[in-house]
Amino acid sequence: MFGQLRALIHKDLLLDFRQLFGLGGIFLYVFSSFFIVYLSFGEVSGNAWITLYWIVVLFGSVNAVLKSFAQEDDSRNIYYYTISDPLAILLSKLFYNTLLVLIISGLSLLLFSLLTAYPMQENGFFALALLLGSLGIAANFTFVSAIANHTRNKSTMMMILSLPVIIPLLLPLIRLSIKCLGPATWAMVESDFTLLASVDLLIIGLSLVLFPFLSRG
Amino acid sequence: MSLKRDWWKLLGIILVIYSLLGGMLVPLGPGIVRVNPFRTTSGTTFVLSVQGYNSHYLESEVQAWLKLDEHHALKARLVEVQDNRHLEATFDMPVSFPRPDSINVLSVVLYNAVDGHSILPGAIFAKSMNGQISSAEGWRDVIVQVNESVTFHFPFRNILLETIRNTFFHVQLWLSMMIILGLSMIYSLLYLRKRSLQADQKAQAFASVGLLYGMLGIVTGMIWAKNSWGAYWSFDVKQNMAAIAMLIYFAFFILRSSIADQDLSRRFSAVYNIFAFLMLIPLLYIIPRMTASLHPGSGGNPAFGSQDLDNTMRMFFYPAIIGWTLLGIWMANLQWRYQRLLTDQLET
Numbered sequence: 001m002f003g004q005l006r007a008l009i010h011k012d013l014l015l016d017f018r019q020l021f022g023l024g025g026i027f028l029y030v031f032s033s034f035f036i037v038y039l040s041f042g043e044v045s046g047n048a049w050i051t052l053y054w055i056v057v058l059f060g061s062v063n064a065v066l067k068s069f070a071q072e073d074d075s076r077n078i079y080y081y082t083i084s085d086p087l088a089i090l091l092s093k094l095f096y097n098t099l100l101v102l103i104i105s106g107l108s109l110l111l112f113s114l115l116t117a118y119p120m121q122e123n124g125f126f127a128l129a130l131l132l133g134s135l136g137i138a139a140n141f142t143f144v145s146a147i148a149n150h151t152r153n154k155s156t157m158m159m160i161l162s163l164p165v166i167i168p169l170l171l172p173l174i175r176l177s178i179k180c181l182g183p184a185t186w187a188m189v190e191s192d193f194t195l196l197a198s199v200d201l202l203i204i205g206l207s208l209v210l211f212p213f214l215s216r217g
Numbered sequence: 218m219s220l221k222r223d224w225w226k227l228l229g230i231i232l233v234i235y236s237l238l239g240g241m242l243v244p245l246g247p248g249i250v251r252v253n254p255f256r257t258t259s260g261t262t263f264v265l266s267v268q269g270y271n272s273h274y275l276e277s278e279v280q281a282w283l284k285l286d287e288h289h290a291l292k293a294r295l296v297e298v299q300d301n302r303h304l305e306a307t308f309d310m311p312v313s314f315p316r317p318d319s320i321n322v323l324s325v326v327l328y329n330a331v332d333g334h335s336i337l338p339g340a341i342f343a344k345s346m347n348g349q350i351s352s353a354e355g356w357r358d359v360i361v362q363v364n365e366s367v368t369f370h371f372p373f374r375n376i377l378l379e380t381i382r383n384t385f386f387h388v389q390l391w392l393s394m395m396i397i398l399g400l401s402m403i404y405s406l407l408y409l410r411k412r413s414l415q416a417d418q419k420a421q422a423f424a425s426v427g428l429l430y431g432m433l434g435i436v437t438g439m440i441w442a443k444n445s446w447g448a449y450w451s452f453d454v455k456q457n458m459a460a461i462a463m464l465i466y467f468a469f470f471i472l473r474s475s476i477a478d479q480d481l482s483r484r485f486s487a488v489y490n491i492f493a494f495l496m497l498i499p500l501l502y503i504i505p506r507m508t509a510s511l512h513p514g515s516g517g518n519p520a521f522g523s524q525d526l527d528n529t530m531r532m533f534f535y536p537a538i539i540g541w542t543l544l545g546i547w548m549a550n551l552q553w554r555y556q557r558l559l560t561d562q563l564e565t
Contacts (some may be wrong), residue, residue, distance in 0.1 A: 143492070147485050151475040161472065161489065164465040165496050167457075168504055199499060206495055210488045213409050 004084045008092035012068065026067075030060040030108050034115070044116050050177040053112055054170060057105045058137065064104060065097050065141035066158050069149045086215040090142070090207060097138040105134050122180040125189055129176045129196070136169045136200040143207040146214050165203070172196045226547050232540025239533040240385035247272040247332035248373030249340075252325050258344045260312045265293075266305045267325065269335065270373060274298045277330040281306040282360050283341060284324040289315050292358035311355030314345050321345065328361050337375065372527045380441055384530060385537045387437040391459075391501075393541040394430035397423050397549070398466075402494040405487040415557065417483045420490060421473070422553035426545045428466045435459055455505045462500055465493045 016023050033056050038044060044052060080089060109130075112118075120126045144162040151157040172192040179189055220227070250268045257263045267281070281293040281304075293306040314321050323341040328334050374381055401423035408416040438456065439449045450456060472489055476482035 147472070147489060150478070150481055150485065151472065152477065153475070157472065157475055160468045164461045164468065165492075167461050168496070168499050171504065195503070202495070202499065206492050210492060213488050214485065 001085060001088055004088040005092050005095070008080075008084065008089060009096055012092065012096045023064075026060055026064045026104065027107060029063060030056055030104060031111060033059065034108065034111055038115055045119060046181060047178060049112070049116065049119055050174060050181070053108060054133075054174060054177070057101070057108050058166065058170070060104045060108070061101045061137050061141060062155070062158055062162070064100050065138065066145045066148070066154060068093060068097060068100070069145045081215050086212045087208065089215070090146075090211045093142050094139060094204070094207070097142050098135050101134040101138040101141075102131070105130055120177075120180050121182055122184045125184060126177065126180040128193070129173060129180070132193070132196045132200055133169065133173045136173075136196065136203060137166065139200065139203045139207060140165055140169065143203065143211070146211065168199050169196070169203075172199075225543055229540050229543030229547060232536045233544060236385050236389075236533045236537035236540060240382050240537070243529070243533075244370050245271050245379060245381070246368075246370040246373045247335055248375070249325060249327065249335050249337040250378075252337060252340050255340060256342050256344070257308075257310060259310050259314065259346050261310050263308045263310050264305055265308065265325070265341075266303065267327065269302050269304075269327070269332075270378070271370070272327075272329075272335065273301055273331045274304050274329065275301050277332075279304060279327055279329040280361060281308075281328075282326045282358060283308055283343075284326050284336075284360065285315065285321060285356060289353060289356035290326070290358050290360050291356055309355075310343065311352075313352045313354070314343070315351055315353040315356055317351040319345055326360055335373070369529060371529055376445070380445060381530075383437065383441045385533055387434060387441060389534060389537040389541060390430050390434040390437060392538050393545055394427050394434060395497075395501075396538075396542050397430060397545045398427035398494055398497070400546075400549075401427055402491055405490040408483065408487045409491075414560065415553075417487065418553040418556045418560075419549070420487065422549040422556065424466060424469060424490065425552065426549045428463065428470075429548075430541075430545060431459070431463050431466070435463065455501075458500045458504060462497050465497065469493060 034052070037052055037056075041048065041052075140162055141158070144165075145154075145158055148154050148157040148161060172195045176189055176192045176196070179192070248270045250270045252268070253266050265281075275298060279296050279298060281296050282290045283293075284290045291308060291311065293308050295307040296304060297307075298304045321343045322339050323343055324336055324338045325340045326334060326336050371381055401420050404416045404420035404423060407413070408420060435456075438459070442451060442453075442456075443449050446453075469486060469489055473482050473486045476485060
């Protein structure tokens with residue numbers, strides 16, 4: 001099982017590094033969206049900064065994760081599903097997409113901080129929030145893109161199917177980020193972290209259980 | 218229509234009519250709507266005019282108290298009744314309060330043999346002119362503790378007033394909706410295990426009825442909100458979560474129609490149905506409880522949830538849920554039978 005996982009992740013990495021336009025396109029997307037907003041708003045601070053940041057990360061991740069499913073055609077996918085366990089495929093995609101979303105959010109953080117002042121005071125809590133948030137976003141988009149891959153307009157379906165579910169993920173995330181703008185104690189952020197962690201677990205658990213039904217046939 | 222087979226449809230109709238009639242016709246219990254003025258100071262004689270609701274002040278002698286806490290109350294020296302709904306109570310405020318606070322919050326308590334106790338909590342702000350001295354002198358009157366008389370009425374809750382009847386329309390729609398959407402999820406599960414066309418059709422029928430009930434729930438909630446909060450949509454947490462839940466099920470139907478392959482579309486929508494229902498629970502139940510909101514029952518409002526229902530309300534509330542669920546099952550039944558006829562026709 002681990003052998004399969006490693007092989008699949010390796011395959012995804014190779015694909016993305018050989019055709020740089022995929023990843024490069026996404027980073028360009030993130031950078032240009034931020035730049036446009038920054039040009040129109042001028043100085044961005046506090047709550048506006050946080051909202052903008054998470055929106056840019058979200059829309060960048062949608063493209064990234066959808067691409068990871070859509071880039072291979074049907075026959076190749078059938079080949080993968082026959083030679084490896086569907087759970088291994090899901091886990092490998094989950095792991096790879098989480099990495100991708102983490103890189104996107106990290107890079108966006110860097111970009112934002114270069115062009116405007118870095119507003120976070122509680123770095124530790126924010127880093128943990130980034131981790132849990134990226135995991136949840138990646139897990140949700142992975143599952144939904146597995147469904148949306150077979151529909152007629154993929155990106156529209158992706159938005160429609162995933163955005164309602166992303167809300168219980170985004171709400172505690174944005175609340176957490178706002179709390180991290182000033183000094184915060186563990187007691188203040190504990191409930192948000194528990195909610196975030198439980199929503200993450202729920203999404204991952206559901207995808208693990210339901211994915212095999214998607215992959216047969 | 219044979220009674221043996223369709224008895225549950227008749228039961229549904231009877232229960233719904235019963236809950237509607239009862240919900241609208243049963244009167245509200247007596248209570249206090251407002252008092253005037255709401256500020257006083259220590260050591261003064263204070264005349265309080267009280268307006269009651271569904272009260273019978275003329276029919277039996279009324280006693281009035283200003284209640285500070287469990288052990289301290291002040292009885293009115295004189296109570297003048299103007300009519301069944303209005304009275305004036307005269308209180309001689311003592312010189313000091315039992316606690317050395319400069320401002321004390323008092324509740325108004327009325328008792329009469331016909332109405333029982335009526336309370337308006339936190340109604341009066343009493344300022345102490347010599348805040349350093351604390352003494353319980355004058356605050357030792359005892360509020361009459363008598364078993365309440367038995368008349369059939371709904372509880373009187375401040376702020377909610379008559380809109381408490383919305384329980385039978387708004388709250389039970391949501392509970393019926395959860396039951397119906399749960400049934401839809403079960404049929405989706407059945408479809409994934411057995412691949413029977415019937416299970417998928419039933420799942421879709423239940424999902425559409427569930428969506429209808431959800432929309433009705435939101436509309437009834439909006440009408441209530443316009444009356445109680447002043448606006449149809451206040452971006453309250455529960456309202457937002459409810460809207461998102463509806464979006465999820467709309468997405469379910471869009472998904473079904475956007476996949477070309479029939480078999481694939483049924484399978485994927487079954488998976489999404491299960492996913493959507495299991496995400497609904499954190500949305501509708503856990504998140505609103507974690508944040509303060511305007512909704513009754515959360516964040517400091519007069520608590521109103523299923524724990525707070527009076528026995529009189531329970532008599533109509535549970536039948537309402539059962540009745541509406543049965544009606545919903547009937548609607549879904551008609552819908553999937555119609556679908557089955559269509560597919561049978563296509564195959565012949």
